Amino acid sequence: MSSNVVPICFPANHPHSKWGISHLLQNKNRICWFSGDFRINAATLKKWGCLSANLGQSKPQLEDDKPLKPSDLDSNSGDGRFDDSQITNFHKDLSYLPKPLSLTDLVSSNSDGSKVRVAYKGAPGAYSEAAALKAYPKCETVPCEEFETVFKAVELWLVDKAILQIENSVAGSVHKNYDLFLRHRLHIVGEVQLIVDHCLLGLPGVRKEDLKSVLSHPQALDQCKMMVNELNVVTVNTEDTAGAAKIVATKGIRDTGAIASSRAAETYGLHILSKKIQDGLDNVTRFLILAREPVIPGTDKPHKTSIVFTLEEGPRVLFKALAVFALRDINLSKIESRPQRNRPLRIVDGSNKGSVKYFDYFFYIDFEASMAEPRAQYALRHLQEFSCFLRVLGCYPVDTSA
Numbered sequence: 425m426s427s428n429v430v431p432i433c434f435p436a437n438h439p440h441s442k443w444g445i446s447h448l449l450q451n452k453n454r455i456c457w458f459s460g461d462f463r464i465n466a467a468t469l470k471k472w473g474c475l476s477a478n479l480g481q482s483k484p485q486l487e488d489d490k491p492l493k494p495s496d497l498d499s500n501s502g503d504g505r506f507d508d509s510q511i512t513n514f515h516k517d518l519s520y521l522p523k524p525l526s527l528t529d530l531v532s533s534n535s536d537g538s539k540v541r542v543a544y545k546g547a548p549g550a551y552s553e554a555a556a557l558k559a560y561p562k563c564e565t566v567p568c569e570e571f572e573t574v575f576k577a578v579e580l581w582l583v584d585k586a587i588l589q590i591e592n593s594v595a596g597s598v599h600k601n602y603d604l605f606l607r608h609r610l611h612i613v614g615e616v617q618l619i620v621d622h623c624l625l626g627l628p629g630v631r632k633e634d635l636k637s638v639l640s641h642p643q644a645l646d647q648c649k650m651m652v653n654e655l656n657v658v659t660v661n662t663e664d665t666a667g668a669a670k671i672v673a674t675k676g677i678r679d680t681g682a683i684a685s686s687r688a689a690e691t692y693g694l695h696i697l698s699k700k701i702q703d704g705l706d707n708v709t710r711f712l713i714l715a716r717e718p719v720i721p722g723t724d725k726p727h728k729t730s731i732v733f734t735l736e737e738g739p740r741v742l743f744k745a746l747a748v749f750a751l752r753d754i755n756l757s758k759i760e761s762r763p764q765r766n767r768p769l770r771i772v773d774g775s776n777k778g779s780v781k782y783f784d785y786f787f788y789i790d791f792e793a794s795m796a797e798p799r800a801q802y803a804l805r806h807l808q809e810f811s812c813f814l815r816v817l818g819c820y821p822v823d824t825s826a
């Protein structure tokens with residue numbers, strides 16, 4: 425699929441703002457994203473009376489997407505914005521121009537998350553929804569079927585933020601989500617550590633001994649291996665834990681249980697057959713909060729920075745990469761490697777010993793420093809000297825609450 429996507433800013437009360445996928449912004453303008461074969465030129469934009477078409481905000485292109493050329497918007501000023509004379513010529517009626525922010529607008533962007541829409545993967549009652557509510561207690565949660573949809577919902581301005589599980593203290597990393605960072609351009613703006621207490625759920629009147637199978641998300645099944653072995657049941661993977669509870673409830677299956685949260689039991693009217701069934705009592709899942717814009721890094725509270733890089737000389741020189749942090753007394757809190765799918769192997773010529781094939785990786789590191797600190801900036805400048813690719817995924821306050 426090849427598609428160009430351009431955000432076009434229309435006034436809120438403009439009829440064309442209802443086109444495409446639109447979202448009401450705080451400044452009361454609407455951004456419409458046009459995609460697919462749709463080609464727009466400046467004349468059309470003028471006719472429509474749009475306020476701006478910002479090339480700088482164009483959606484990150486997937487590998488097979490063609491990047492948008494300035495000539496696609498021919499009388500654009502070059503920096504992506506139309507100049508004032510063009511705008512005033514569009515329409516005489518200026519009632520649609522953006523209203524200045526009022527005090528009420530500022531009050532509405534509360535830190536408790538009221539007015540914030542957060543996308544998560546799973547059904548209502550999933551742990552990711554609980555994580556979103558922990559970060560923004562009054563937010564509106566938006567369930568999504570796929571992780572990919574969670575990312576796209578933010579990119580297309582359908583929601584403000586996304587929440588994404590990244591690792592669990594018992595079952596380990598969610599590798600798929602590491603890979604997704606590189607296919608999208610969102611920024612990590614926060615983290616949430618959630619204590620995950622799993623329950624075994626069943627239909628009212630069902631006993632543990634009646635169960636022949638148990639449904640849940642693979643990570644949850646992994647976290648409750650001991651109990652599952654004891655029950656001697658068949659396990660079936662579902663998209664998420666709340667989804668498992670929903671299946672048991674809606675299908676009314678008496679010999680099947682679900683591993684999910686007590687919230688999911690309440691949501692779907694199931695009974696809790698056992699509580700805290702996870703193997704390790706300290707079962708914590710770490711989630712990341714993603715947004716279109718990065719947060720300005722501070723030094724007022726402990727911050728973490730997440731990066732991804734590849735090494736010019738391959739994984740054998742990983743020690744050099746780690747040294748840039750050690751030299752500056754910067755602690756690392758996480759390291760993860762993922763195959764470089766477009767070039768998974770590197771051939772190194774060992775002169776008289778013949779050539780050797782090494783696996784090659786993307787390295788993901790979380791380090792305990794803020795990008796506002798010179799030592800973090802120097803460390804990354806140093807790392808850049810021997811990496812062929814380096815991206816800062818985000819710098820955000822550490823969640824110390826779990």
Ligand SMILES: O=C(O)C(=O)C[C@]1(C(=O)O)C=C[C@@H](O)C=C1
Binds near residue numbers: 546620643709
């Ligand atoms: O299935 C859910 O409820 C989720 O939110 C997913 C998920 C995960 O992917 O790790 C989240 C937290 C728990 O560790 C188990 C499952």
